[in-house]
Each structure stands twice: as structure tokens, then as C-alpha cells.
Amino acid sequence: MIIAKRDYMKKKIHITKHDLLPKHVKISEKEKKAILKKYQVTLKEMPKIMKADAALQGMKAEVGDMIKITRKSPTAGEAVYYRVVTDA
Amino acid sequence: MEKPEDKPEDAKEQEETKPEDAPETAPETASDTPPEETEEKPERIDEEPHIFKKVKEIRFGVLSPKLIKKMASAKIVTPELYDKEGYPVDGGLMDVRLGVIDPGLKCKTCGQKLKECPGHFGYIELARPIIHVKFVSIVFNLLRCTCRECGHILIPKNRLRSQLNILDAVQNESGLESRRDKIKELITNLKTINKCPYCNAKQLKITLEKPTTFIENDKRISPIEVRTRLERIPDEDLDVFGINPEVVRPEWMVLTVMPIPPVTMRPSITLESGERSEDDLTHKLGDIVRINQRLFENINAGAPEIIIEDLWDLLQYHITTFFDNNIAQLPPARHRSGQPLKTLTERIKSKEGRIRHNLAGKRTNFSARTVISPDPMLKLNEVGVPLIIAMKLTVPERINEWNSDYLKTFVQSGPTAYPGANYIIRPDGKKKKITDETKEQLLEEMQPGYTVERHLMDGDIALFNRQPSLHRMSMMCHRVKVLPFRTLRLNPAVCHPYNADFDGDEMNLHIPQNEEARAEAEILMEVQTQLISPRYGLSVMGCVQDAISGNYILTKSLEMTRHEAVALLSSIGIENFSKLPRKDSVHGREIFSVLLPDDFSFIGQSRDKEDNAVIIRKGKLIKGVMDKNNLGEESGLLLRNLHKKYGADMTIDILSKMFRLGVKVLLKHGFTVQLSDSDLPDKSKTKINDILRKAEQQVNELIKEYREGKLDAFPGRSARETLELKILELLNKARNETGNVVISDSSQDTPTMIMAQSGARGNLLNLAQMAACVGQQAMRGKRIEKGYKNRTLSCFKQHDLSPSARGFISNGFKSGLSPAEFFFMGITGRDSLMDTALRTPKSGYLYRRLANALQDLKVEYDQTVRDASGGIVQYSYGEDGIDVSRSENGMINVKRVIDLVEGEGR
Known part of the structure; x- marks a missing residue:
């Protein structure tokens, strides 16, 4: 299939739509509290993600928000991971 | 607190404590010495039963002339060492006030005996200032970045503040390391400024003539001038250079007095002939003191400037080499024998230096090391120890009323008969060697409470290790089995966890010396506890070969x-x-x-x-x-x-x-690999020849097509590339076909075949290469093309693309290779040898970094993987939470578990 060049250029690439990118979802304040309680941690001990990370575009994520990442895993099939948005 | 001069590694670099901290706590040497602890609230000690000190900060500073004099206990004025009676000269380099190195004497400064007295510094007054080599680069930067007239830094006053703020901001953001980088950047910018923003004085270009001469507009700046310029730099400006004026004044980097290290760090050795041989440092210091005295005399006598300059340069040379004898621009100072002197820097630096050799390099007692060899008759958890080693290594056993007769038999046999004992330790800790003379008396003396160091015996516990110790299976606990001959022996099944073979490998053996260590080794490290690998959940030990x-x-x-x-x-x-x-x-x-x-x-x-x-x-x-x-x-x-x-x-x-x-x-x-293992029936030989001939024909056709320009190129490839790809594919196919012929036609029950099929050694490809055809030799995925102009070897025509001219070996190892084929084999063989030789150390370092980065990750009770500070790395170990060492190859076989449970129920 040949795509005309201008069509190709016009098309904006949404990296969030790419199927290699695991699903990133911002979770609610309540869920966030529950996660922190479950693992007995403060935000400091959580894994981080940059606010400017390409996977968060269009998500309106603010510093301190928690992102739930659902990935495909070779060992577990599907694995959930949580990250906290930071800017440094 | 002890006098601080006990670690005089580098007399110049020095750490100073704040004066209000502890007045009697004089400076402690820096570089590699433990830092001075600063306590926050010393008055709370009374109510706190647990006293502990915490390192709050470490400061590095430079010794001031005042401090050098203050910490010195003698002024050195004469290069002579001993007088006619062999007694140290007062004011000489071996002055008795600098410490004791002879047994029986007492120190004149502290009154302690040998080994108690840490030694004391002295000093000499230098006739002229001398630049310290180790600070040349800092001094150079300071000179270039400050005004030659007024000493101010070449940043206008209004911008100084903001520059400092920038530095602080950088430090806050990304640490001290980046502050240093920023300072470096700042300094390089300052070098180009040629007018002082304070006094408008014109700045001249200063260059450094290595190692220690500063040149300004082709004229030399004398160390005196350097020092006065450094003195002019105001304290406030030093912050920009990363210097704390409380502990470092730049002019201290130009020496006016020099500390003399204590004799304890440069002891003289009495030779067998009764002669005294002095330490390298003493020799060097002798030179310094001698030249310094000459310089004094000449100055006082009003000698011509040239003579003084010459002596001054000589003194500079001696002091420079005293600190570092490996300066590129200077000839190293040598002994009369021509061997270079080992001065201060050489003592500390490099693999044989104090840090890597003495401090980081640990040697241990109760250990042995020799070549290893296999012995399948040993158990897996045994180690064969040579008798000679077993009679040197000992296990301490405490005498009590039940074992005293048993232990007496060892003492009775003494150190020369096995099993015997080498030492007896009395309850007061005195160690007595058992000899034929002392034996009787010791047997009398022995009673409960004494300890006998008996020879190593069968069943004793030992730790066995092979470097590199990359994983926990590299050091395992074995039972001793005393055997004749001179090698350590192990069951070949445990080679794999140690990654050992017997081409000359050596291994280490350690004997734990108390019950706790033995119990720990047995429970945590014994071979059977290490059987299942935590990496893939299968046995690391098994049958081989x-x-x-x-x-x-x-x-x-x-x-x-x-x-x-x-x-x-x-x-x-x-x-x-x-x-x-x-x-x-x-x-x-x-x-x-x-x-x-x-x-x-x-x-x-x-x-x-x-x-x-x-x-x-x-x-x-x-x-x-x-x-x-x-x-x-x-x-x-x-x-x-x-x-x-x-x-x-x-x-x-x-x-x-x-x-x-x-x-x-x-x-x-009976099992013999023989030449006839790779014999083929005549029928298969013709089959193989047919395959090869046909392949060559096809290749020639392809080449012809290419020459005529009829070859269709693959998308994105040139015709030439296409040709190469097609040829490669064709030849590989031909080789595989010959391989299949070999596999199906050679007899199936030969030892070679048995080895290949059982997986003991070798594979079918190896067999095919021996019996039929070695195949295409490739470098970087291409056929061999380099060598001569447009050809690989001079026996081929230029531009010959035929298989045999480009590294295809159609012979097998048994029929033998033609000279050209042999050469191609040599090319790829050398290439792969180089490749492995270059890759091994790289991947080793890569692995080491990975292991260090992951070393204190730990699975917590809530199943999360966390680092040392409690930060979460994974929410569930390996995302599935499986403990691999309890799994089968990383998986849990549910069916087997069910079968097991059902089987038990039945």
C-alpha cells in the first residue's frame, strides 16, 4: 500500500496509541491512597516517571499523581506497575 | 585522643578540624586515612549508654607553615644521619625525637617503646620557597584567574555574587560533583580576560612549563613572586575556586617549611654485614636537607645570583621527586644501582601501593591454594586435600575432660607425623609450637581450657572457592578428605558451579576456625544446599562428559x-x-x-x-x-x-x-574415538561430491548471470550484494545437505556418534565437518574478500567470485584441507580468537557493574522487591512472584503438583 507523502506527513503520531507502549492510566486520589497503604510507603519510595514522559502526553498528569501501568510480561502474562509523576 | 601523626601518608594534604571542636585534636592526615569524627552533642554521653560517633563531614585542607612547625617535634638542620659511634645526630634525619625504630629504646618525644610510639614529624626551614608539584595545577589556575596586581578574581564585584549563587544552585540540584564541573567551566572562561575589573591592570599571559615553572611573557615567575601573588588573593574570592580559606590558603601550596615524616615510616634496615641501609625516603630527604643547607650558606655568603638560582632549581627538583618520582618531564631520582627511588606518591599509588596492596588487598591465614584435578570417586561435597597441606592447616580444638586423651594422641605425634598437631594455645592466649623437645613438657602441661591446633582430618569443614567469585556457588563448603599427592581434588560434577576445568586452574581452600563459622558454612554453604540454582531453578550440578x-x-x-x-x-x-x-x-x-x-x-x-x-x-x-x-x-x-x-x-x-x-x-x-568413526560408504561419498559439484555449478551460473547483468537485485540491494547473498545461501544449503548425508549414512553406534547423540561432547555439525565438508568461512557475515587486490590469495585470478576463491572449504577435516582452504580457515580462526579475547574482559566488567547495581535488592515480606533505602523496584518479584529456586526452570508444573497431592490422597 502506498501512502501519498502529504497524507503521511499530516498524520500526527500518537505514541500513546502505539501497541508497544504499555497502557498508562492515571489513577484517582483514593486509589492512590490505597496503594500507598497497601505497600506501606510514601511517595518517595515509589518508582518515578517524568512528567514530560511521552507516555503521559494528553493525560494532564501533575506532579504527585500516580500512574498505573499495565504491561505484557513474559513471566506473568500481565503485570501491573505503579509510578509517581515527578519533574526532576 | 592519640597524636594524629600516626598515618603520615602524605604530609601535605591534611584535614583540619574546626578549632572549637577539640583544641588538642591536631590535624589528621587526609588522602586515605579515616576521617575525623565530629560529635554533635558530646555532653549527652553521660546519659546515653550507647556511645557512637557519626561522620558528619570530612574536610580536606592544606598544612599551613604554622601548623607544620606546631606539629613538628624537631627541626632538621643537618643531612648527617649518625655520628661516629653510630648514634643518631641531633637535628639529623634519624633524630631520636622523630620516633623509635630500634627495639629497647624509648622515644624522646612521647616516652613510648617501639611499636607503641607512632613516630613524630619534624620540619625543615627552606632557604627559598618551593612549589609543591601536587598543587601546580591549582596554583596555575589561581594565577591565571586572578589579577597580577591586586590579587582579585577577574570577575567584576557585581557579578561575583550571582556566580556564587549559580554554583550553589547547581550543587543543590545535582550535587557536589557538578559544582566542581561548573567551577572548571568558570575557570576556563576567566583565562581569556586580559583586564582586571578592579584595578584595570593589564593581565599578561601565563603559561606553565612543566613540571613546576610558571612563565609570564617569556619571563619566569619565581616561586617567591608566585607566593606573594597567591597571598594577595582575598579570602572572599576563594569560594569561587572551591577552596575554603579556613583550611586552605593558596600560598600554603608554595612551601616555605617542609614537614619531615617520622622515622617510623622510613625505617632503616640493618644488613647481615652489620651495615645500615636507609629507606628511599631518607635518602631523598638527605638530598633535600643537604641542598637546602648549601643554599642557605650561599645566600648568606652573598654568592652570585646564578649559583643561587642553580641550587634553588636543584632543591626544587629534589622536593618534587620527594613527593612524586614519576613526573613525565623530570628524570626520576635513582639509587646508585640505577633503580628509581620509591617516594611518597609511589608508596600510595597503583596496584602495589598502600591502598590497593595493603589496605584493599587482604591476605588470610588458614587457607591453601594449589592446582586442582578431578576425582570422580570423591563425593560431591568432598574436597581432596593433599597430605602436605593437611599437615600445615590446623583446626583448633579445646581440651575438656572427655576429649583430652583423644587430643593428647595428636600432641604425641607432633607436627611431623600425621595426624598430629602444630600448636598448643594456653588459656592466656600464649601459643606454643609443638616440637620434639617441647612435646613431653606440653603433654604434662595440657589440661582442660587449653586448645590444641590439630592437623586437618577427614570430615573437617572447609570452604572451597574459585575466582572470579561471580555468584554464591563460587564458594561452597566441602568436607575434607586427606589424599596423597599435591593437588586439591574435586568431583568433576561440581566443576560447573565453580566454572573450573583442569587445564591448570587453581583454587583456594579456607578452614573455618570456630564453631559458629563451621555451623554457618555447613548450613548455608554446603554443596547440597547450592544444588538448585536461584537463577533458573534447575540443578547446577550434573553428569558431564x-x-x-x-x-x-x-x-x-x-x-x-x-x-x-x-x-x-x-x-x-x-x-x-x-x-x-x-x-x-x-x-x-x-x-x-x-x-x-x-x-x-x-x-x-x-x-x-x-x-x-x-x-x-x-x-x-x-x-x-x-x-x-x-x-x-x-x-x-x-x-x-x-x-x-x-x-x-x-x-x-x-x-x-x-x-x-x-x-x-x-x-x-571401552570407549575409543577413532578415525574410522567418520568413515562413510562410497555411495555417500559420491552423493556428497554430487551435492558440492552441483552447488558450484549453480554458483557459477549465478556469477555468469551477474556478469551479463541479468541478475535481478533484491529490493534495497545492489546486484553485487544480491549475488553474494544468493551464493552464501546456496553454499550453506549445500553444506547442510552434506551434513544430512553424513548423519544418515555414517554408522550410528560409533563412539563419536554416541557422544554427539548423548550430548556428552560435540555435535553432529562437528561430525559432518570431519567426514564431509567444512563449509563457507565467513567474516562479518560475508565471504572472505580481503587479502590482495581484487582477490583473496595470489593463486586466484582477480575478481574470481567462485566458491573456492572466496573461502568455501569443500574438503572435510579427515580428507584434509588444501593450502588455500587452510589459509581461509586460519583467517576466521584468528578472527574468532581475537574476538573472544577482546570480548571476555568487557563482558566481565559489564556483569560486575550489573551485579554491583543490584547487590542489595531484597524481596520484602510484602513480596515487593526493594533497594537498600526501601524504595520499590518491583511490586512482585519477577512480576509473577515466583521464587525461581523453588520452581522447575522458572515455572511451576501444576499437573505434577496435582498428581502428587492426588497420589498422597489415594
């Missing part, structure tokens, strides 16, 4: 009389033959089954492509062969299942029996 071949032969087709079978089994240490069927002829499988527990059932797979089922039912091998898949290390579930069901001790017992069985079968059966 002959043991695999032997078991393969045995279980595949061997039959023997019951009599022979009993003899075989008893030779591997089995005494119960009730499992062996009572019939005249027994099959190998039945012999193998004797090793298995009666209630063991297992279904697995062997390497055989068609008929690969392995069935063990109720402890009997019913079907299938034993090969690498089931017996080998890192593979197969047979060992894993044995371990799961019967535990570690029994598994290693069965494994070592299997291993010995394999070896003994091979001994009995």
Missing part, C-alpha cells in the same frame, strides 16, 4: 550377566542388590534403576528426536535413555524432581552414584 556417555550406553542397549552387574554396582559403592532382577542377563536400564529410590516416578524427555519419552515408574526406568537432557547440568527435570522429593542430601548421593556408574560403565565397556 564420560558420565553422560556411560549412562547413555548403559541405558540404551547394554546387557550383561547379573554377576557382572553386581561387580559394576559394587565398584561404585552400592551394596544392596535386591533391586536387581534375579535373572541371568540384566539390561542396563535395570542396573541404572538400582540407583533410583523405590517410590520415584517420573516422566521426561530425552534428546532423541523421534522416540524421546523417558518413563520411570516406581523406581524403575521402564523406557527411554539417560542422556544430557536428564542427567546434565542446567538441563532436564530428573535431578530437579529427585531434589524436590527426596531433598538435597539424597540427590547429591544419587548424583554422585550416577556419575560413578557412567564412568565405570565406560571403563568396562
